[in-house]
Every structure is written in structure tokens, then in C-alpha cells.
Amino acid sequence: MLLEIKHLSVAYESAQIINDVSFHVEEGELVSLVGPNGAGKSTVLRAVAGLINWEKKTMKGIAQSDIKLTGDIRFDGHSVFNLMPHEIAAQGLVLCPERRRPFKEMTVLENLIAGGYLCKNQAELKRRMEQVYTWFPRLKERENQISGTLSGGEQQMLAIGRSLMMKPRLLCIDEPSVGLAKKVKEELFQRIREIRDSGITVLLVEQEISLTFQIIDRSYILSHGQLIAQGRGEELLADDTLRQSYLGM
Numbered sequence: 320m321l322l323e324i325k326h327l328s329v330a331y332e333s334a335q336i337i338n339d340v341s342f343h344v345e346e347g348e349l350v351s352l353v354g355p356n357g358a359g360k361s362t363v364l365r366a367v368a369g370l371i372n373w374e375k376k377t378m379k380g381i382a383q384s385d386i387k388l389t390g391d392i393r394f395d396g397h398s399v400f401n402l403m404p405h406e407i408a409a410q411g412l413v414l415c416p417e418r419r420r421p422f423k424e425m426t427v428l429e430n431l432i433a434g435g436y437l438c439k440n441q442a443e444l445k446r447r448m449e450q451v452y453t454w455f456p457r458l459k460e461r462e463n464q465i466s467g468t469l470s471g472g473e474q475q476m477l478a479i480g481r482s483l484m485m486k487p488r489l490l491c492i493d494e495p496s497v498g499l500a501k502k503v504k505e506e507l508f509q510r511i512r513e514i515r516d517s518g519i520t521v522l523l524v525e526q527e528i529s530l531t532f533q534i535i536d537r538s539y540i541l542s543h544g545q546l547i548a549q550g551r552g553e554e555l556l557a558d559d560t561l562r563q564s565y566l567g568m
């Protein structure tokens with residue numbers, strides 16, 4: 320098992336955001352975490368990547384309140400629960416965050432180089448970049464363009480490309496489809512499937528159920544900070560209550 324979340328709970332002040340959540344992702348799988356707005360999906364990813372731990376220890380970040388973080392997060396058999404985000408990323412657990420966030424003043428190429436900052440081997444960096452350009456040829460075409468001027472879809476490709484430059488073993492992607500046109504979403508989801516086919520394990524948080532369920536191996540449904548179901552896409556959709564109440568379909 321590559322990722323194992325055990326009894327994860329997160330509370331900001333008195334608000335219990337995640338309540339005793341346990342799940343796992345096997346090596347090589349593409350697993351999604353879906354559920355209604357505000358269910359706590361991004362919070363789970365932020366906990367996995369060490370960002371909540373960082374907020375708690377440094378009193379920085381988006382939390383302006385007391386944080387309670389309990390449970391355990393194991394990556395490749397070892398606990399990463401008490402590690403800082405950069406230590407977790409160095410182990411190959413990489414988060415591609417919500418709202419894309421490229422370094423907007425930098426070019427596409429500079430963003431990709433920044434993503435590979437931990438790797439000192441130039442030949443390896445070049446290999447990684449060529450792989451990113453194979454998946455996203457548009458980035459190659461726009462290599463010298465300032466990232467802030469890219470379209471939304473291109474910025475999302477760049478955000479994923481930058482994460483891939485870290486050579487993740489597990490890539491967590493938070494809502495990549497937000498604000499994109501249907502055709503762009505479809506293309507992006509195909510690339511995510513290809514990334515998984517290349518051997519990179521993927522944990523995908525999404526609200527776009529129909530496209531997500533076309534590419535995943537399994538999914539978990541989160542609602543009000545608790546896991547309420549898991550299974551293959553077609554199994555979850557076959558349940559009328561789940562489909563109507565939690566998947567909005």
C-alpha cells in the first residue's frame with residue numbers, strides 16, 4: 320500500500336472539519352476523493368502533503384485558529400504525519416494544489432525548472448522535462464511565455480507539469496477541472512490517466528464526477544468530513560442515494 324490514512328481528524332477551533340477518516344491508495348492506482356462542496360476534500364489533501372502540520376507548527380498559512388490534527392498518514396510504510404511539506408515532497412509525495420498557482424511572472428520553462436529544484440542531475444532534469452512536454456506539447460510551444468498570460472487550461476497543465484518535475488511516486492491533484500471548458504477538461508483528464516498509466520500513483524480530488532469516473536480505478540466519497548462510501552465509479556453510480564445525494568447526478 321503506497322498511501323495509508325489512519326483515523327485522520329482535523330479541527331479548526333471547535334469546527335470538526337475531518338472526522339476519523341481512514342483510506343488507502345495502492346501503488347499504481349488512480350483513486351479519486353469526491354463529494355459535495357465543503358466536504359473537506361482539500362483539507363484531506365493538505366493534511367497528506369503536510370500543510371496542516373506546517374500551519375500548526377509555524378502558526379502561518381491560511382489557518383488563523385487553533386488546529387487539532389490527529390491520526391496517522393503513512394507513505395510507503397513510514398509515517399509522514401509529523402513531517403514538514405518539503406520533507407514529504409522530497410520523499411515523492413507531491414501536491415498539485417487548487418487554483419493552479421504557477422509563478423505568474425516567470426516563464427513556462429522557468430516554472431518547470433523551479434519544479435525540479437531538488438534534482439541536481441541535469442540529464443535527469445532534461446528527461447523529466449521531455450516527459451512533461453510529451454504529455455503537454457502546448458507547454459513546449461509556449462516555453463518562453465510568461466505564465467500569468469497562459470489560458471486557464473494551460474496554467475493547469477503547467478501546474479501538473481511543475482509537480483511532475485519533482486518525479487512524484489504519488490501525485491495528489493486538487494480540483495484540476497475547475498473553471499475549464501468541457502473539451503479542455505476531457506483532454507486534461509486523459510493526460511491524468513496517461514500519467515497513471517506511466518506508473519505514477521494518483522490521488523485526485525474532483526467535483527466533476529462524470530469525467531472523473533471515466534478515468535479512475537476507485538473512488539471514495541466524503542461528506543461533512545466523513546467517508547461514506549467507496550468503490551468503482553459504476554458501483555457508486557448504481558446506488559441511487561449516493562448518486563443523487565452526494566454525487567449530484
Ligand SMILES: Nc1ncnc2c1ncn2[C@@H]1O[C@H](COP(=O)(O)OP(=O)(O)OP(=O)(O)O)[C@@H](O)[C@H]1O
Pocket residue numbers: 331334336354355356357358359360361362363381382383384526
Ligand atoms: N483554515 C480554516 N479555518 C477554518 N475552517 C476551514 C479552514 N479551512 C477549511 N475550513 C472549512 O473546512 C470545510 C472543508 O473545506 P475544504 O476546502 O476541505 O472542502 P472541499 O471538500 O475541498 O470543498 P470544495 O470542493 O468546495 O473546495 C469548509 O467548511 C471550510 O470552510
